[in-house]
Amino acid sequence: MLFPVATMLGPMECIGFESTFQETADIPSGQVQTFSHEDLSPAQAVTSLIGPVMWPKSIDVRVNSIQVEQQIHDFNLKSLYTINRYWEMGSCPHIFFLGQETILPEYYGELFAKQPGESHQEIIIIPSGIDTVLIVELEPEQTIIEEISINKSLYRTMVRLNQGDALSIPVKSGDLIDLKGHYISKSTAATDPWFRNALVHGFILEGAGLKSHSIQS
Structure with missing residues (x-):
């Protein structure tokens, strides 16, 4: 119990x-x-x-x-x-918010956090003060974002992120972001949840988390 x-x-x-x-x-x-x-x-x-x-x-x-x-x-x-x-393989990508008044990236949460290899849909409503969404791959896996729509208008398709890559999406307060995609793990080992916290923490503190990552836009 x-x-x-x-x-x-x-x-x-x-x-x-x-x-x-x-x-x-x-x-x-x-x-x-x-x-x-x-x-x-x-x-x-x-x-x-x-x-x-x-x-x-x-x-x-x-x-x-x-x-x-x-x-x-x-x-x-x-x-x-x-x-x-x-899940027995890997973890999933992570979402961060940036704004004109944010000193460090704000952690929103995991993306496509279900079974690896299966396509999922995530919908995000952008809060006040945010002008950029970052989708970051921190672990040894590949994220495939099949479609990105902003306010029901198609923005991008088939974006691939490997470990160390990040995608920057310009947004404004109140935007509705619709994401469809999945991730494929390159490791058979599960990520320790405490270590995953450390990865996110390191990204936030590492010079606003952006210096060592390849940023797409």
């Missing part, structure tokens, strides 16, 4: 951690789920919590007519259980 108590905002820096237990299984969605016990205490200084919304102290469970009480320990990064779900 899972009881949502709080939300942990994981570290963006590359933080070393120790896994003391790990169990991996296939799940009905086609993804792989990894359940692990980790010592994430080195990230104490760069980890934040939203919550807790409640402070459970114990759980009463009835098993075969016998009531059992299980104590719950306080939140402790040194003893952290994590559940990570991913």
Whole structure:
């Protein structure tokens, strides 16, 4: 049973951690789920919590007519259980926003974050103050953007991004961006979710994230 108590905002820096237990299984969605016990205490200084919304102290469970009480320990990064779900190959490209008043790129999220090799559609409404959308490939894979439409008008087709490439799209507040495409992984290994955070963090801080990337427009 899972009881949502709080939300942990994981570290963006590359933080070393120790896994003391790990169990991996296939799940009905086609993804792989990894359940692990980790010592994430080195990230104490760069980890934040939203919550807790409640402070459970114990759980009463009835098993075969016998009531059992299980104590719950306080939140402790040194003893952290994590559940990570991913497709067995690669990750996906990332979207960032730029604006005249933004000092660093603003992270919007992942693009085509479903099964690799299958075409998906993403629709983005551009918020106030944003004049550029960046689609960035940070990992060893290829992103294929089949169609890009802005306010239902076709903008570009068949854009290919390899690791280190980025696509810059000029936009204005309120624009409706329609993206269709997929990604193809060049690796059979899943990306560690903490390492993925570090990649995004590095892109943002690396001279506004643009110096080492090939930018298309």
